[in-house]
Amino acid sequence: MKKLALTQTLYPYIVGVDVSKESIDVCMIDTAQDRCESKVLTNTKEGYMKLKQWMKRLGNDVDNQTLFCMEHTGIYTRNLVKYLLSRGCKVWMESSLHIKRSMGLVRGKTDKIDAERIAMFAYTHQKEAKLVTMTHATLDRLQYLMRTRVRLMKGLQSQEKAINEMEYFDKKAGREMRMMCRQALEGLNKSLAKVEAKMLELVSIDREVRALYELITSVKSVGKVLAIDLIVYTHGFTRMLDGRKLACYCGVAPFEYRSGTSIHSPSGTSQFANKILKSHLHMASMNAIRCHQELREYYLRKVEEGKGKMSAINAVRNKLLHRIVAVVKRGTPYVEKLDKK
Known part of the structure; x- marks a missing residue:
């Protein structure tokens, strides 16, 4: 050395x-x-x-x-x-x-x-130095269940994709493949349901985690998976209790990319992010745009202002994150009429 x-x-x-x-x-x-x-x-x-x-x-x-x-x-x-x-x-x-x-x-x-x-x-x-503290026992178990869920989902999606592609090009062979894989698919779905049930059980028996979970899920379109993801990755919101920092960690914070007079690209998100959390946040945002009038209008307004569709979706992601951080800081559930937007 x-x-x-x-x-x-x-x-x-x-x-x-x-x-x-x-x-x-x-x-x-x-x-x-x-x-x-x-x-x-x-x-x-x-x-x-x-x-x-x-x-x-x-x-x-x-x-x-x-x-x-x-x-x-x-x-x-x-x-x-x-x-x-x-x-x-x-x-x-x-x-x-x-x-x-x-x-x-x-x-x-x-x-x-x-x-x-x-x-x-x-x-x-x-x-x-960002020092580690003793891991919360419930958070530790939730983390490993969450990783198990991700592996099960990847296996299920991979198998479903292969079958769907075969059915598209050869329906008879696709049906045969689906019949042969039926037990495997059913087993993966059952295992997935058991893992999710266990995650909810752990949340329900831990008072602190349950309180955080109820606050986060009070925000419209934020479901159980995204809520548990956020609780685990923020260590029970003892870290990144700031909307901008959390958005950066999730890979949805926009950054400028320019230099001199020749390089001037539109603002974009960074690839250095928690991809799992970003994926679940994206699904929540798409659900919000489809199912909730207020956030759909917010999305459409961003598009009318000239933003691209992905930029507008990203704005919805950020809005959801800032609402989540707000309810956790405030310690009270989200109430729609309190939001000015």
């Missing part, structure tokens, strides 16, 4: 961790002594204990004086994060894209090098 640049440090020890299914590569920076040490351990409870022992031999008590930084890698980080939080350590989960883009041009890639790069990123940007 290159020599550390002089910077004001907030933590005596900064640790970069590259997490995989079976192992964790660790790079610890001792900011006082301007040194770094690396270690490879198993991604198990035994590995975490060896991590603590190794760091203690290097003078680190593995407590709130240590900042751990790692990328989001789904369930692979789950047990490690819980262990570190139980010891009072500071944990920072950052997107791999953000870390990669902050490095500039780099060459070569191994797990050890990745851990060193994450450690350097955390050392350089430690003032910007």
